[in-house]
Amino acid sequence: MRMKRKSESAALSGELGQLFLTHGPAVYRRALRLLCNHQDAEEATQEVFIRVLRGADGFAGQSQISTWLYRITTNYCLNQIRDRRRRRELFAEHAVDAHGPDPASPSDVALLRRLLAEADEEQARVAIYIYMDGMTHEEVAEVLSVSRRTVGNQLARFHSWAERRLGGQAAIPHSGRSEP
Amino acid sequence: MKEPLFEHLRKGRAGCPSDLALDRLIANELPAEQATRTREHAATCAACGEHLRLSRFEALPEVNAAVLLSRIRTRAVQPRVRWQRLREWLYRPGSERGTVLALVGAACVVALLVVGVRPPAGPPNGPQAGIRAKGGPLLHVHRLTKTGSQEVESGDPLAPGERIRFVVDLPQKGVVSILGIEQSGALYAAWPTEKRATAYPLTAGRGQILPGAVALDDSPGRETLYLILCPDRDPPHRCQSRGAKEPPRCQEGCILSPFVLNKIVGPGP
Numbered sequence: 195m196r197m198k199r200k201s202e203s204a205a206l207s208g209e210l211g212q213l214f215l216t217h218g219p220a221v222y223r224r225a226l227r228l229l230c231n232h233q234d235a236e237e238a239t240q241e242v243f244i245r246v247l248r249g250a251d252g253f254a255g256q257s258q259i260s261t262w263l264y265r266i267t268t269n270y271c272l273n274q275i276r277d278r279r280r281r282r283e284l285f286a287e288h289a290v291d292a293h294g295p296d297p298a299s300p301s302d303v304a305l306l307r308r309l310l311a312e313a314d315e316e317q318a319r320v321a322i323y324i325y326m327d328g329m330t331h332e333e334v335a336e337v338l339s340v341s342r343r344t345v346g347n348q349l350a351r352f353h354s355w356a357e358r359r360l361g362g363q364a365a366i367p368h369s370g371r372s373e374p
Numbered sequence: 375m376k377e378p379l380f381e382h383l384r385k386g387r388a389g390c391p392s393d394l395a396l397d398r399l400i401a402n403e404l405p406a407e408q409a410t411r412t413r414e415h416a417a418t419c420a421a422c423g424e425h426l427r428l429s430r431f432e433a434l435p436e437v438n439a440a441v442l443l444s445r446i447r448t449r450a451v452q453p454r455v456r457w458q459r460l461r462e463w464l465y466r467p468g469s470e471r472g473t474v475l476a477l478v479g480a481a482c483v484v485a486l487l488v489v490g491v492r493p494p495a496g497p498p499n500g501p502q503a504g505i506r507a508k509g510g511p512l513l514h515v516h517r518l519t520k521t522g523s524q525e526v527e528s529g530d531p532l533a534p535g536e537r538i539r540f541v542v543d544l545p546q547k548g549v550v551s552i553l554g555i556e557q558s559g560a561l562y563a564a565w566p567t568e569k570r571a572t573a574y575p576l577t578a579g580r581g582q583i584l585p586g587a588v589a590l591d592d593s594p595g596r597e598t599l600y601l602i603l604c605p606d607r608d609p610p611h612r613c614q615s616r617g618a619k620e621p622p623r624c625q626e627g628c629i630l631s632p633f634v635l636n637k638i639v640g641p642g643p
Contacts, residue, residue, distance in 0.1 A: 214443050219429045220397040222437060232436055240446050247450040258403045264394060278522075329392040337394070 214243060217260065221267050227326060228271035229278075230307070238274065242266050261337050268322055272310060279311035309356050317352040320345055390422055391415060400429045513552065513601035513633045514541040518587060531638045534592040540565055540584040540601075542576070548603045549573040550584070553613055553622060554635075557595045561615040561622055564588060564599055573604070590637055597635045604628040 218239060225238035245266055306325060310318045323334045331345045338345070391399075391412050398404045399412045416422040431439040516523040518537040526532065540552060551573040552565040565584055566574055576582055598621075602613065605627045613624035621630050 210447065211443065214446070215431065215439070216401050217397070218439065218442070219431055219434060219437075220393075220400070222434065223428060224393070236437065236442060239442060240449065243446045244450045247446070258398060258401075260394060260398045260401050260403055264397075277525075323394075327393040328390065329394055333392055333394055 210243070210247060213246070213259070217263050218243070220260070221263055224264070224267050224327070225271050227303070228268075228307070228322070229274055230303075234274065238267065238270055241270055245270075257336070257339075264323075264327070264337055268319055272315065272318055272322065275307060275311045279308075309359065312359065313352060313355060317348050317355065320348040321352050324349060389415075390419060393425065396422060396425050397429065400426065510545060510629050511550075511601055511603040511631045512543040513599065513631050514543070515539075515599075515633055515635075516541060528632070529634045529636050531636050532590060534590050534594060534637050537587045537589050539587050542582050542584060542601060543580040544576055544578050544582065544603060546603075546605070547575070547577045548605045549575050550604075551602050552584075552599055553602060554597050554599045555615060555618055555622065556593075556597055557618050559615050559617040561613065573602075590635070594637045597637070599633045599635060601631040601633070602628055603631075 221242050222235055222239045225242075226232065226235035229235055229238060242263060246263070306321070310321060313321065319338065320334055323329045323337060324331075329337070331342045331349075334345045335342045395404065395408070395412055396416065399409055399416070402409075404412060416426055427433055431437055514525055515528075516525050516539045517532065518539060523539065526538075532538070542550060544550070551563065554562050554564040556562065565586070565588060567586060567588060574584065598618075600621055602622075602624055604625065613622040613628075615622050621632065624630065
């Protein structure tokens, strides 16, 4: 389903219900995986669709609506992760790692989330798409509107930084998936 | 220490389509051939089939979709305050943002060199005396929750009895206190709450947590808190109320930054 242009945003309010039913569960589940908290995931879902309705991200119909929603959701959740880390530092409280729906490897999800809170923002986005969403480099390039090479470079930088950050105690395999 | 294998973060085989591909399948966004391929794969893959099954709100009992949609509609029509629009714009992906920010940064540097940095210090007797100007002190309020804390915005609904903590951004060192003005116009000390202390010396900096939590009283209504930053060691308790709708009058040189508490009775926000 392609979105209308920004100039037709007034009509979006009538389509919001269908848009929400079609894409809302995916937005919510992604947010839940990233934020590990049902309340935060609901808040994230609200915020994403509010931004859709307001056209805050300047969607011009040049990509699929799913792509657009993935971008908004990732940006919002990544900011929350980074803000949450700051709040956790501020109040010296340890966030409860309440896991999302049946993750494959809970401790690795928590570790990745901690890395995302500290990593370079562009590299963090790539890491989310590759490791959390299982995208290929081609898909990530499409979502971020960059080249495949850029995706590869960003991922390699994230690897290098993460290995240094972890003190060389763990090797993080590169994920070089191509189209299935 | 176990080596983290991030490739295991998604259940399923290496040949599974991405979550994006599966979500596009649901939204009818895939080209026909890819859609067929993906559908056929999901029919034989437990993990992908489960992903498709959970892509309906009916399969997410913890989510009340109708309530969520209602909140979206309600909030979407609320006017955003300027800083919210600015924050959304700053976090929006786009190459033009970097250029604009660079130009703004350069302009700020020029302004600093030409004008210099001085705290706004208007006459305390004026109607807007000492009220925070751009770059002045800023009060952040955090609501304490069971699992941590959550920042609230000025005017956001809070329940009587909720516990809050204060975080401040200060452009300069000084002594800090927080005064509140009730709807009746009565002035009260919101922070610090210790009997002996009336103000708290702090250095310049962002994200400074003020120690101690404060519990809201049980009277509903709107009250305005004022972060008061004074440049000297004299405690700012000499502030005087000028009614519920005016900032208090404090001694010369103090800067005030308001924050509205909106205490409501009933189901929380």
